[in-house]
Amino acid sequence: MSTTELAWFKSSYSGGDGDNCVEVAMSPEAVLVRDSKDTRLRPLAVSHDAWSAFAVQAANTHL
Numbered sequence: 001m002s003t004t005e006l007a008w009f010k011s012s013y014s015g016g017d018g019d020n021c022v023e024v025a026m027s028p029e030a031v032l033v034r035d036s037k038d039t040r041l042r043p044l045a046v047s048h049d050a051w052s053a054f055a056v057q058a059a060n061t062h063l
Contacts, residue, residue, distance in 0.1 A: 010036060 006025035014021040014036075021036040025043075031051040034043035046054070 006032065008034070008039075 006027060008023040008025045010021050010023050023034050023036050023039070025032045025034075026048075030045040030047060032043040032045050035041055
């Protein structure tokens with residue numbers, strides 16, 4: 001599956017201007033993260049378990 005076939009989304013905390021944002025897409029193999037300013041760059045791929053741990057930590061940090 002190419003990165004153009006994935007459903008990329010931005011955080012609800014991202015501004016409407018597209019500045020300094022990352023986009024995330026879920027694939028069966030991994031969670032992909034890319035820079036919204038240059039989508040041609042290869043995305044960072046992390047395991048679903050690693051992404052879940054990151055999301056829990058991020059949520060706990062903002063409480």
